Amino acid sequence: MSFTIDAKLVTDTIRLGSFPLCDLLLMNDSRFPWVILVPKIPDLQDFHEIPTEFRDVLFQEIEATSNAIQKLWSVDKMNVAALGNQVSQLHIHVIGRRRTDDAWPSPVWGHGTPHPYTTADRPNVVQSLAEELKLRD
Template identity: 55%
Template sequence: MCFEIHSKLLEDCLQLGQLQLCKVLLMNDSRFPWIILVPRIADLCDFHELPHENRQDLFNEIETVSRTLERLFDVDKFNVAALGNQVSQLHIHIIARSKSDCAWPGPVWSTGKTIPYSKEMQDKLVEQLRQSIEDLTY
């Protein structure tokens, strides 16, 4: 079977590009700097299904994205999670949290309404992230 990104992720996110293992998405919610990594391997649902030879790559990519967000935003804490209750495809949320964000200290899920990026901010942030995430191709 071919790798495809789940339709819900495509609906909710902007595509930034790809790293060695993962597609890199930006959650279209301007309240939080929020990247999603999707390993480009078909039919993965959980971490334990990821082939051993790809596990270090995934953690390296989480680190790369986290360090990039840390350089670009005021970050007090990272939330890194792979929940999968609504989208079973393995994907990893990397959310840069700030004590001043609207959900702090609670979870970002089910907190208020999503506020999509304006077209201007979307273009600016996508370009900034594409230039800043090491080894990203698009």
């Protein structure tokens, strides 16, 4: 079976590029620095299903994403989560949080109305993240 990204993730995000294991997506909500990693392994739903040989790579990619968000946005706290209640395909949220953000200290999910990146800001954010993460197309 071939790998495809769930339609809801595609609709809600902007593609950044690829790591060796994961495709990276930027959540199209400028209120939060929020990247989603989607392992390019078909039919994964939960962490415990990740093949052993890919677990270290996944952790390294989560770490690199967290470091990039911290460097580019100087956040107060990193949130890393894989919920899967709305999208069953395994995807990992890496979200930079500030004590002054719209949702603090609550979770970002379902809080307020998303603010999509403007056409002026979007290319700069995508390019900065892609360069910091050294992503492939």
